[in-house]
Amino acid sequence: MAVTQFNPTCQKTHFHSSQLSFLSRTLPRQRHCSFPAIRRTQHARISCSVAPNEVQVPAVKAQDPKSKPDCYGVFCLTYDLRAEEETRSWKKLINIAVSGAAGMIANHLLFKIASGEVFGPDQPVALKLLGSQRSIQALEGVAMELEDSLFPLLREVSIGIDPYEVFQDAEWALLIGAKPRGPGMERAGLLDINGQIYAEQGKALNAVASRNVKVIVVGNPCNTNALICLKNAPNIPAKNFHALTRLDENRAKCQLALKAGVFYDKVSNVTIWGNHSTTQVPDFLNARIDGFPVKEVVRDHKWLEEEFTEKVQKRGGVLIQKWGRSSAASTSVSIVDAIRSLITPTPEGDWFSSGVYSDGNPYGIAEGIVFSMPCRSKGDGDYELVKDVIFDDYLRKRIAKTEAELLAEKRCVAHLTGEGIAVCDLPGDTMLPGEM
């Protein structure tokens, strides 16, 4: 058991925005869009796939260029949604920030968002891509592919490495970016290195994002990253922060369907309790198949108790063996599911899992951590916790274990949440197979 102490002041030694801004200035210069782009902060960094002197005056009536945010390529160009029959009735543009935007999960997710699959066919979107110093060229490649896709709903794309710039006015922040675990690195080390990123991003959200921004943390360890993020964003409701456990829920549904011999659309009411780690609890007590309790349909209770959870958790590892890559496509589908669960009403009688702030939960789970629990939404971006769930000793015992782990993780990042000196007494390696 590793015990490590971190100094509360060390959180600023990495990834501070002014430092990234300095790095940005040492990069080879990019061509800039000089015509509609207004630099809104000193950290602004925009680039363009056409030089200003190649661009003619717009042939069609355009919006006031001063209202245009920083931009990439064709997305620097002005447009007027009110001028066309088919776009006049569209909703107001929303800003969606994505970190780790040059990675494979984002490479699936961004194109789903841009196509209208996530937010609907009348919701224009602006994508704000956050990458790292190393990935800035790749981010430009992503932006170029978005240009070449001609998505009608995708109206603005900007790229950058400074969260204080990229998160400006974000209404959604999908935080995928995280450092992978290096050789020999313990979970405490990973918590610290990624925790610093998420502390910085929480501060940036607090400073510049929409006051009602919804945040979904995907980068691991996602529960505690989400906790760090929300603690560094005191002006944003803690309820707005989510840690992604939806892929675990989806995998659990698939395994229950396979075991019961039914198609997966018959499986409902599956909760993932707790941490996105090997202590997580896929709940077969409350889950239903075709409306019946799982334990009535799957009579092999030994399988439920001894194999089911392992099958769910080993899925990522098996996939890496088969496919040679981690599950970018299905992870991005589960992010879409998580977003859509918040913006569409939850079907009657069902619920979805999300890692949310535990304050005020009705289950007796410790407060002050980000814990995956069953949620319902009216489709307004908000959610409420489901009250009518049952517990037995077996479920309680497992929930207590994942709760203990999350409390230990919390102690381990106290220096990043403003709660004093960190003390790391984490149990063994609980990273899920196939994840870094």
Added chain:
Amino acid sequence: MAVTQFNPTCQKTHFHSSQLSFLSRTLPRQRHCSFPAIRRTQHARISCSVAPNEVQVPAVKAQDPKSKPDCYGVFCLTYDLRAEEETRSWKKLINIAVSGAAGMIANHLLFKIASGEVFGPDQPVALKLLGSQRSIQALEGVAMELEDSLFPLLREVSIGIDPYEVFQDAEWALLIGAKPRGPGMERAGLLDINGQIYAEQGKALNAVASRNVKVIVVGNPCNTNALICLKNAPNIPAKNFHALTRLDENRAKCQLALKAGVFYDKVSNVTIWGNHSTTQVPDFLNARIDGFPVKEVVRDHKWLEEEFTEKVQKRGGVLIQKWGRSSAASTSVSIVDAIRSLITPTPEGDWFSSGVYSDGNPYGIAEGIVFSMPCRSKGDGDYELVKDVIFDDYLRKRIAKTEAELLAEKRCVAHLTGEGIAVCDLPGDTMLPGEM
């Protein structure tokens, strides 16, 4: 200039189905779904992520298992679309075969199809994934990720390496798979190696696919691969075969938008003429911006004549430099665009580009080749060529060049189209940058 002769009989020396089947038998055995799967041909190869003895009797009323095709994992399980309110009104399931299914383009495309983004929210789909001996494990990984995504519309997934099995009853065949060009390989060599694959796949489509299957060839050299494919499928209308030039069209629209300083939704009527190679002709004479001829809006005609085409063609190469990978995401978007252009009515006054069989074309282009031309569709899967296009000497001259190239490619694959002995007198390297 390379002159190579191929023996007409050499087409069967690679990739013959019986050979693949033999290879299949030498593979480590997979677990098989014994319960609903019926082996319909001797080449059937199915695998399952749950062992039969782990599966209980379905708890819900199921379809007759004998009607179930070969399957993967959870997709082996039965379902009844008539039993539920929300699925009762759905259309009849369609079979969509995808070759190169373990590759990156397919990894984007399959999830788009499964989500309903391509064929609509009431169209259930069966995905039939064709891979190679080498990629069979990766195919299982793709199928696992599709399982974990719980797409309501995705009802069946099967994987295999024998096109005679995988193409069974296919209503769409999206042919992405192709061998990359090896070091020092000339275009004639690439035409031969990939032509043999496409000859085999044409024969398989002819033998087992739906009589009205729509085929979109993406694997390069896609025009001549499509020609080989259709010549080997005499019982399927030649009109049903397409070579993908939609990414070129999309890139051309984006570059015209950038140059004109307008958003890309203002650009219409863009034709890519001819081959998907550097002889292709992005047509700025007929293209329109906000309804006006491009040449009236972009007054820099020197740019149109001397830089525009190169900008479109170099896009893939620039992307590889930036991003380190080829344009899988935007290619898959353009395949979606190509499909949707055939199943939704073309907007009034506009058209789309597709490489189609040139017999009976109204432009005076040589018959018997697959040539990209402007098309319109009523949304029934079929298309007609657009008549009201104009030509000038400049456009005619460039079209003649790409036509000559396609006729040379045709002579070079005569051994694969049943037209005698191949003679390869291809001009220099005309592969597009960033493509293999």
